[in-house]
Amino acid sequence: MAFNSTVETLPAMGRFSLRCKRENTVAMSKALGFELPSSISETAQSGDMTALKLGPDEWMLTCPMEARSEIEKSLAAIYPDAVHSLTDISSREVSIRISGPEAEELLSTSCPRNLAELKSGRGVRTIFDSVQVILTREEQNQFRLDVWRSFVPHVMGLLTVAVAEFECGL
């Protein structure tokens, strides 16, 4: 049985935790230049910037590293009128991409969620083994795990063992 999926860590990307009250989301969206998603697990994208809604008042923004100061500036400008919290967490997490036809089942070795219910383009904070992760289904057969840096060896270790298990065909 051929195994055709890959597991790789991704280069650094800009990441922010954005928090604000519901009434200020319009102002946030305006400052960012695109509509923040309104339901948990939804993502929105504009150019190379994405927003994933993780909680009722929480979004994760991603962008190229060099675009961070632009975002900081535009949101700082509206702070007096639309209070919020923007915190740079670019270095907190490392992203792992799992792609290929077996990606979903590979994740099911340690992920208790029913991954079939996570539609393409959606993401959630969940648990992988004992590690909290943000799991995004970038495409039908492509997932991204955002993992706190110090947990990456454990998560990669589990995925590596799982890949070997898939490759052995049992």
Add this chain to the structure above:
Amino acid sequence: MLLIHCPYCKEKLPELEFEYAGQAHIARPENPAEQTDAEWRDYLFIRSNVRGDHAEQWRHSHGCGRYFNALRNTVSDKFIATYEIGQACPTSHAEGEENNEQLES
């Protein structure tokens, strides 16, 4: 492993994403300094120990991060309802009343 409905995510999700956070509907007194020693003791330590439906706080800690309330049966372990912080307990089961829900056979 239980499935718990998060009232914020509006999904039934694995228990592993959640953690228990104590009995629900115990508000911190408005002005603690005015509390008598006995009142403050009750707020700190006195909790019910129900055999039956119990109102509890849970947190979707490895999910949306929100605390919420839940009505759960301590005999069957099952969740009867979950609801947002600040909402009233949705059913009128008296404390201690046993309500061991079973599916019809």
Add this chain to the structure above:
Amino acid sequence: MNNWRVDGKGRINRDKRVRFTFDGVSYQGYEGDTVASALLANGVHLMGRSFKYHRPRGPVTAGSEEPNALIGTSRSGAGRFEPNTRATVQELYEGLTTVSQNKWPSLNFDVGAVNDKLHKLFAAGFYYKTFMWPKSFWDKVYEPVIRASAGLGVSPTEPDADTYASRYLHTELLIVGAGPAGLAAALTAARNGTDVVLVDENRELGGSLLSEAPSAIDGKNTESWLAAVIAELEACDNVRIMTRATAIGYYHENMVGVAEKLTDHMENPPANAPRERMWRIRAQEVILAQGALERPLVFDGNDRPGVMMAGAAQTYLNRYGVKVGNAAVVVTSHDSAWYAAFDLADAGVKIPAIVDVRTTVNDYLQSEAQKRGISAKVGHSVTSVSGTKRVSGVKVGRISGDQHVTDIISIPCDAVLMSGGWTPSLHLFSHTKGSLHWDEENEVYLPGERTERCHIAGGGRGLWSQQAAFDDGVHAAQQALISLGQNAPGLSVDVDGDRAGSGIVMEELPSNDDKLAGRAFVDFQNDVTAKDIRLAVREGMLSIEHVKRFTTNGMATDQGKMSNMNGLKIAANELGRPTPKVGLTTFRPPYTPTTFGTFAGYHKDELFEVTRKTNIDGWAEENGAVFEPVSLWRRAWYYPKAGEDMHAAVARECRETRASVGMFDASTLGKIEVVGPDAAEFMNRMYTNPWTKLASGRCRYGLLLGEDGFIRDDGVIGRISEDRFHVTTTTGGAARVLTMMEHFLQTEWPDLDVWLTSTTEQWSTIALNGPNARKVLEPFVKGTDLSAEAFPHMALRECTVGSFEARLFRVSFTGELGFEVNVPSEHGRALWEMLYQEGKKYDICVYGTETMHVLRAEKGFIIVGQDTDGTVTPADAGLTWAIGKKKPDFVGKRSLTRPDMLLPKRKQLVGLLTEDPSVVLEEGAQIVETGDTAIPAKMLGHVTSSYWSEVLGRSIAMALIEGGFERNGTSIDIPMPGQTHRATVSGTVFYDPDGDRIKM
């Protein structure tokens, strides 16, 4: 050699011979055999000795419920020995090595069998009653003897060399068991397009069809019908079939744990193949089609090798092509054993008699027996069995009206096939707390109220015939599909030559013996006899739960699959109460014994648990650090140079840091970003300290209490800007503190405009301490004047250090001039190496957590969780200065004036200076009044921190002592092994009490 094989019978592959060994003797079997079937084919019935009496035992079943035939198995290579493998389950492969258990020196001659002769000594409750006095005998006599003879099998001595896996799976319908009911359910759902997972513990699907094939199913012979059905199911994309997969536990919300054996049957498993995989299957609907287990009959000698279940003999014949004897007497209370007798007779086994304890048996069975020349002894009982290592005959007689047995004759035989009827296999249903109701007519427990979305089909509902099982499987599937909102058409499976039947449930078989004398076994694995159970009742055990614990009936690894109902029936009889009134013991997961490895899954070796490492950890490893675990982190503990032990290394690190400069990886400190217009208000409410007037660019020690007033955490907190705080927590407290903050924020103060973000891993934190710390740091800092005037103690700046954006704190946990540099974590190691290079000019020393602990203790700084234990208030710890006196409220404030918190004799944190300065006390040592040698002495408190202080040239310690502050200057004693030490109570600041060094 295989002269017990029957030509033309069985599903083994006769083209593939397989060699294996048992107790060093080489045997041959076929592919498709189990160890038990292959040994039986070689005429070997004696496969082990029992646990308590070391009685010779052979297999009594042909399945996973086997209590007797437990063996040790190993494949080549270290760490691959497994005890207590069921020979009836272990599949044969070339080169498999097996050994018998519980024997010494050999299976044939066993010294421990003397226990059997002494069985009157070993009656129920023997251990409870015998080894009670004198107390001193426990250590020296009883325990060593019991330990030497106890234990089932022999523990492996090497680490398990295998790996294990786990997987989550979600499906619409899970079907447990692939016998007639399970297959019919699977077909119904599969044809409907439903997502189906079908699991079975056997190597092939079919269940009872493999053991007892009806003459035809849907007009085909059973084998081709089965092959066609399996082919159809395998071709369905919506069906997943798992064999060698045992559903071991049924958990909340239809989660079923399934242990799948992947390589135990393979001669050469593929590289990297896990041995077993634990599936956690979440199904919307579950069908339990696990059939029924045959009950033994209880009579004297029913455990002798050669005595086995009638259904097992039928399985050995029809599935493995093995006859279990040449002359088999059948003893039964159920019709099913008659059919087993017919199958064996038709295969050439002599059946000298069918002994049926019932008073009547239907004419059809009697005439079929007659046709085969079998003597049908209805209304008869077996009173005893002869033969030790193999049955050689039975005594049979007529049951008279008063339950006496008359006209006893001896019948020679080499096998006895027994059947006490069938117990529905409801173990998994019981895991769900589903209720069982007593079916009076058939004397069985049947499924009652359900707590989960599950359906029971076939034998589990007391349905005995295969036609009934097929029909019930279809029905269960339709019910499940209706629950899923799918309406599936039914289907029909037509069985020809179906063998329906019924029977009665017996306690011990009638015999003329005293009921408290015989060796009639109820629980084979734990050697519990009918006598033991009656004795337990006579000694006052009224509930079956008590009987179980007193006799250990049903407490062996088979969890009473064979013994529970018989034990219950006998206890009820002795109590003179109806069976359902005596209660029923609870079945718990796992259904069958399961390896620890399967539960552990991937969590072994490196992946045993999470080990968090900082960005600088690699440098520490390359530079010879010794590590210690701190919560999930591993942290550099000390950095020994060649020839240094821990003491020498720590003394040097302390000395060099205070003399010049030391560098420390503080990245594991918890960090929380508190942001929003109400940030200062939130901090005021959470921490004891006042925050309103803390200027941006300044930091302050923060103390966090629980609402109960006890110290929970502490750390330095910096105000980055008006609305933004950088909070640090202890390493172990990071998650707990954030959780506590979120709890208050979300549930008590949702009105506050403030948000919390964990930034622990955003930053690498490097601490520089010592008189030369500024000199090391200065060359890398751009745009910030680090002089004492411009950047005083407790200042902070956002600046650039090296080329990295940084948050620079001037703080000190050592009492020396100190800085903590936070840079984005991926740059931690680069900055570390730059600072280390620069620091070489000043003989920089890299230190670990131990030196950090010593240096802070010299200054009297507490470690929360070491010097506090959850019962320590700020006053107890001498930290009242950290409380904002004017604040109306903060978490825990009200508790500080509770009566207990104001008692003068509370334990308070003080320093200790030993009389002998070279003595370093043990942390955790208890403290007593001087000269108190009473036993037990009154404990005043304990030592919380204790170190050798290099800078002071003596030991120092901190301790929590009753009324400690009042004792300043007085002596206390610390009894330690071998010697009691005396120490003087002091303040906790041992070094530089005026704090001059920090201001440099």
